[in-house]
Amino acid sequence: xxxxxxxxxxxxxxxxxxxxxxxxxxxxxxxxxxxxxxxxxxxxxxxxxxxxxxxxxxxxxxxxxxxxxxxxxxxxxxxxxxxxxxxxxxxxxxxxxxxxxxxxxxxxxxxxxxxxxxxxxxxxxxxxxxxxxxxxxxxxxxxxxxxxxxxxxxxxxxxx
Amino acid sequence: xxxxxxxxxxxxxxxxxxxxxxxxxxxxxxxxxxxxxxxxxxxxxxxxxxxxxxxxxxxxxxxxxxxxxxxxxxxxxxxxxxxxxxxxxxxxxxxxxxxxxxxxxxxxxxxxxxxxxxxxxxxxxxxxxxxxxxxxxxxxxxxxxxxxxxxxxxxxxxxxxxxxxxxxxxxxxxxxxxxxxxxxxxxxxxxxxxxxxxxxxxxxxxxxxxxxxxxxxxxxxxxxxxxxxxxxxxxxxxxxxxxxxxxxxxxxxxxxxxxxxxxxxxxxxxxxxxxxxxxxxxxxxxxxxxxxx
Ligand SMILES: Cc1cc2nc3c(=O)[nH]c(=O)nc-3n(C[C@H](O)[C@H](O)[C@H](O)COP(=O)(O)OP(=O)(O)OC[C@H]3O[C@@H](n4cnc5c(N)ncnc54)[C@H](O)[C@@H]3O)c2cc1C
Ligand code: FES
Ligand code: FES
Numbered sequence: 001x002x003x004x005x006x007x008x009x010x011x012x013x014x015x016x017x018x019x020x021x022x023x024x025x026x027x028x029x030x031x032x033x034x035x036x037x038x039x040x041x042x043x044x045x046x047x048x049x050x051x052x053x054x055x056x057x058x059x060x061x062x063x064x065x066x067x068x069x070x071x072x073x074x075x076x077x078x079x080x081x082x083x084x085x086x087x088x089x090x091x092x093x094x095x096x097x098x099x100x101x102x103x104x105x106x107x108x109x110x111x112x113x114x115x116x117x118x119x120x121x122x123x124x125x126x127x128x129x130x131x132x133x134x135x136x137x138x139x140x141x142x143x144x145x146x147x148x149x150x151x152x153x154x155x156x157x158x159x160x
Numbered sequence: 161x162x163x164x165x166x167x168x169x170x171x172x173x174x175x176x177x178x179x180x181x182x183x184x185x186x187x188x189x190x191x192x193x194x195x196x197x198x199x200x201x202x203x204x205x206x207x208x209x210x211x212x213x214x215x216x217x218x219x220x221x222x223x224x225x226x227x228x229x230x231x232x233x234x235x236x237x238x239x240x241x242x243x244x245x246x247x248x249x250x251x252x253x254x255x256x257x258x259x260x261x262x263x264x265x266x267x268x269x270x271x272x273x274x275x276x277x278x279x280x281x282x283x284x285x286x287x288x289x290x291x292x293x294x295x296x297x298x299x300x301x302x303x304x305x306x307x308x309x310x311x312x313x314x315x316x317x318x319x320x321x322x323x324x325x326x327x328x329x330x331x332x333x334x335x336x337x338x339x340x341x342x343x344x345x346x347x348x349x350x351x352x353x354x355x356x357x358x359x360x361x362x363x364x365x366x367x368x369x370x371x372x373x374x375x376x377x378x379x380x381x382x383x384x385x386x387x388x389x390x391x392x393x394x395x396x397x398x399x400x401x402x403x404x405x406x407x408x409x410x411x412x413x414x415x416x417x418x419x420x421x422x423x424x425x426x427x428x429x430x431x432x433x434x435x436x437x438x439x440x441x442x443x444x445x446x447x448x449x450x451x452x453x
Pocket of ligand 3: 099101102103104105106135136137138139
């Protein structure tokens with residue numbers, strides 16, 4: 001039998017408690033225990049980025065973190081970011097520019113973009129560099145870069 | 161796939177972690193950023209009986225100025241190193257190399273000391289530590305020792321660390337005024353592990369570079385400090401032919417591995433090109449600097 005641990009964390013703005021197996025990773029905990037299936041699993045070894053979530057304000061691979069390690073953390077998934085409306089502009093831009101086709105990679109890419117846009121007004125090279133950690137098998141990335149760049153510009157204009 | 165069953169422990173202090181490693185030597189493994197360990201668990205390439213999560217041990221945090229050296233604790237993430245203005249100003253080689261380490265989300269969790277402990281042949285930080293002659297501090301229950309990075313890396317994923325030992329910090333020597341650095345690597349996708357790379361430290365003297373520390377990585381089982389590089393002096397205005405000859409002499413020291421990333425001999429040639437470009441760039445920067453004074 002796998003060992004069980006009690007955890008308490010802030011998930012999408014709500015404090016939750018749960019009992020988890022030591023070996024369960026955060027992505028499985030989110031998807032299978034909490035039925036938050038917006039966080040996707042592609043590779044389970046850190047390469048594809050589909051499982052990215054926000055951990056204490058920065059992007060992290062949820063397949064490379066144990067659920068028990070989330071004890072005390074503040075975690076946001078695509079469900080939480082969507083409900084709060086803070087990435088609504090980004091999401092609309094993705095739709096407008098066809099920056100997703102099957103959409104499997106999109107939640108993870110939104111996390112990367114959220115962190116990147118929170119730090120700087122990135123140029124195209126910086127956007128591409130950040131996207132090096134996310135695989136998209138459909139779009140060819142171009143529209144994704146366009147969408148993130150457009151929002152970077154729009155947010156900078158709104159702030160000035 | 162899913163990780164095998166293990167026991168999970170999360171000690172609050174170093175003594176607690178060292179006690180677990182001592183009592184379960186050979187069975188317990190440190191869990192730092194998890195960015196290399198978790199993939200091996202998920203793929204069932206490793207099955208440790210116990211994971212000792214060090215993420216709550218406050219004494220392992222932090223980058224600190226120790227005068228001659230900068231201390232990087234075992235819990236310092238790659239991202240913190242990359243964002244540290246102290247590191248960028250005092251240890252320029254790290255600033256050159258860090259953008260090549262993994263991707264944003266991986267850098268947010270992965271630790272620099274974890275990268276040394278793992279000793280992946282393609283990792284950047286072990287090569288940087290060897291080029292700078294950094295010192296690695298190892299602790300086990302009741303004992304501490306410091307090992308030069310040049311003696312720490314012993315082969316493919318092999319280091320001088322014993323099973324019951326933990327890396328608690330690394331001390332990177334700060335750059336002297338007359339030192340200049342270079343870094344370059346070749347990888348399939350930016351942020352992926354390098355097929356072959358070079359990390360260089362040199363001394364800038366009037367009209368030339370000498371005292372070269374040239375490290376090849378990616379292609380070798382462990383970072384390789386070129387013995388031939390020490391005796392090479394490069395004039396600031398040397399020709400491309402001289403530079404190519406020097407690069408060829410240094411790459412003769414390599415023992416590149418044949419693997420799915422390419423034949424060893426191909427990597428030797430790639431390393432020579434990377435090295436020429438890096439040295440040319442360093443000579444250019446050295447010339448700008450000497451015209452400053
Ligand atoms: C997609 C992807 C791409 C990557 N690309 C690169 C890259 O380009 N370059 C690169 O250098 N790295 C790369 N990495 C690896 C990353 O840098 C790792 O984070 C790092 O190598 C290990 O650090 P960690 O803190 O995550 O260690 P963990 O995964 O927690 O541990 C790794 C190993 O080291 C041991 N260990 C960790 N810390 C200590 C310690 N303080 N004392 C003793 N033992 C310890 C563990 O027991 C384990 O065996 C990549 C990873 C991924 C997932
Ligand atoms: S599922 Fe986590 S990175 Fe691919
Ligand atoms: S839209 Fe299909 S993988 Fe990116």
